[in-house]
Amino acid sequence: MQTRKEKLIEFVKSIRDAVHDEWVRFEFSHLRIARLIVYSMCLVVVVSICFYLFRYFNLFHTDVNSARYMLSALVQSQAAIVAIVITLTLIAVQLTASAYSPRVIDIFKKNPDMWILLGCYGVSIFYGFIVLKRVVGADGDVVSQSAIWSIGPISISFEFYVSLAYWLGAFTFVVLFPYLLNIVGLLKPENVIKRLAIEITKDKILNSKEDPVQPIMDIIHASIMKYDLETTRIGLKTVTVQVPEIIFADDEKKISRYFCDHLTRVGRVAISREDEESTLVVIENFKNFAKSTAEKGLKTATMLAARSLGKVGKAAAGKGLEHATTVAAWSLGEVRKAATEKELEDATNQAVFSLGEVGKAAAENGLEDATMQAVSSLGWAGKATAEKELEDATKLAAMSLGKVGEAAAEKELEDATKLAAMSLGDVGEAAAENGLGVATREAAKSLGRVGKGAAGKGLEHATKRAARSLAELTILSEELVKAVIQDYELKEEQDQVSFQKFIKIYEQELKELRAKKN
Template sequence: MQDRKEHSIGFVKNIKNTLHDWWMSYDRKLWTACIFVYGSLLLLVVSVGVILFTHFNLFHTEPTSARYMLSALVQSQAAIVAIVISLTLIAVQLTASAYSPRVIDIFKKNPDMWLLLGCYGVSIFYGFIVLKLVEGAGGEAVSQSVIWSIGRFSVSFEFYVSLAYWLGVFTFVALFPYMLNIIGLLKSGNIIKRLATEISKDKILNSEEDPIQPIMDIVHGSIMKYDIATTRVGLKAVTDRVIKIINSDDEEEISGHFCKHLERVGKLAVSRMDEESTKEVIGQLDFFGESTAEKGLQCATAQTAEFLSAIGVTAADKGLVVATWRAVEFLEAVGKAAADKGLEKATWHVALSLGVFGRSTAEKGLVGATRQIAWTLEAVGRTAAGKRFESATKKVAISLGDVGKAAAEKGLESATQRVVESLVALGRTAADKRLKDVAREAAMYLAKLAILSEEIVKTAIQDYESRLEEHDRESFQKFMKLYEQELEKLRVKRRT
């Protein structure tokens, strides 16, 4: 008995939760809007019909004419609704084949078709009932006797016949908003908007069907057709939705899931040599990374940096110069946003990602990209030093050292010089902020570069010193002493 009671309570709770979810959902808003539109249209048609029939004294119909008109009306409505539904199903099939089979769910949940079917069904069956009730021979009029009344208002059978005509007019007029809505729904932007409403934290974490995948299917198809507008809309819709639902409880799972989708899209765009789409992917990752940094989400921001770097490396492999530079630029933006918000772990990961990216561009002989990465590492490092993030700033020094080594080994003189200047700037800033371990780390990597390319390092240091202002010279001299100590250690080690 107790088990049955608990089962009943659980069943009632499930119904309440389902109704609550539906009431708060986007589907409820769609149904409400459609019911309002079709209801207003019905009220308008009936009101106009009453006014016109009253004004022109049309409330009199011969039984034969009534039977003929009602029969013709019902038949025409049945034919029209059959044609409309057939065309709708064809449109659904074509849309599903063009975008994704999961688009079918959008049409299935679309209230327009069900409301139109309901309106036609009510009108047709109402016409049948009235047709059955029509009495009288030719030459007579349909009965004007009152069937029922409410206060001052009375309704005759003639009114029922007239109402059948008005319902017929309404069902024909209702085709216009229906067709407008269906045609609008065939647009990729509207489909994406509907699919984006299905993305929720619970569905991403628990659902067997990935709510992001249908939009990614559309984006993949648009990239194959070089449809940049649809690609942009799809990526933005997913990014905006994920930013809205992500929080500190599940940031790692949600951001990882989202970034993997964008990585696949980015690599597809790169493989198609579609630089515009690649830039869109990079731009959305940047927006996501900066937004998660603003929310204080360490893991999500760190993951974004890693995936930005991965797409940038892939773009560099294919020679997409603008996309590569855009990835570097946005990594800097994410790194600075993370540092400004006090996210040292995320800043550390940005430095790591930039180091991997820089080594890759240096090994491929991309001088411009390597120089840009060195400058970006310097900017991130100085911001991190300003926040006294010792671990993150030290990682910047390590990444600069790795990039400089790769550039020197490939004989990229200009890139190596830029790395040297960035290391000096970072070391000077660390010395100024009294981050001794960071300054020594930067000095050590600078000394290693001097062993590989002594003349380049010497020239770069001289150029940097010539541009220094007077108030920066003290910290510069402190760093130079550390550099000379580290260089002497390496020389002694080499001699032994």
């Protein structure tokens, strides 16, 4: 059990974390006010401490010459320090802009810290000049203690003005710490991206001549070129989280296309450099965006995201990035699932179509694991849409499975071809049980294509699996399957040997099934 002390420490930590999080949120939403509060607090604390120390050590007695020398040295040192600090700041801005994007300069320009610091130093320096000008007296004299201004019972002497110049000098040195901390923080791409993300609003995307997302995309492109995966991940995640928040039904097409185009370009850059990790980040963000728009019931946005994700997956397959292609196929399956659950039929169809494109590209490039993932996702899609009685989507799933299976057979990917045949059987069975005649017919046609392709390449196990699936489908919808086979026999002019070989195995499987049934 926790001791009382441990509980107290934990409670204090939770309070501290809560205050910190609240302050960070406030600072991002009210930057100028937040920074003014920080510098004002520094001023109050420094002046209060200096006043207490001067009183405690009885320092309100200054020689005229000492005052002149001190004020002169203070003003000169302040001028030198502010010149060095501003120069270093501009160098830092230049380096950051050259490393990522010239648009980053706007962040530093809008950052209030530099202007507040210049104001603090300007006020302190000119105040020091004025006080220095007013210091009068011969050598050895003491600065006047006589009251020159009164507010009720409070009397202020010239000595106080001299002391205040020292205190302001101390303040200008102290504020260098929060200033430098802020500037160093801004040099981190993560903080620059967060500041830029504030500019991503619906009005700016729809009406502004300047693209509010482009500065972040510039940083992401630069990060990919330098293989800076963390910055790439942060940038994409920030945009992906921000954009769905501003999409609504009346403008979803324009904003979602705008976002998808940006993300697709990033994906193409990553793929062209064969940077699989960055490609995976792009795919993950497409998936997250599509799922979030599906949850909001945004059909067009989800459809566009699924289409773009398919393009990225297909391009990854073309470059032989098998893991990225596999993840793209799995992600499309997740998007399809979200769209189906929300009854977004067009988005479901697009996700299924994109799955087919990715699977076919994977098979054509000999990526068996990716092909099998696409086939598996298509199989689940076909069964789920059949249960929902979405005939177009079920038909599309069956057609896509046929194309992927054919491509897999052509590349002699027997396991993938066998899985395609098995999945087609499941989809056809689900379609038949739910009375989806068109989809059932498409499943039978696709099984014929896959079986013929497998037989032509001598893939015995895959051929037998396709024949078995077609035989099982025949038991459920015999007239429909027989009609499909007759169409094949009439239309097929090429590969008749392969087709007849497949049909022979099919007839054997059908005979066995009927024997077992009887």
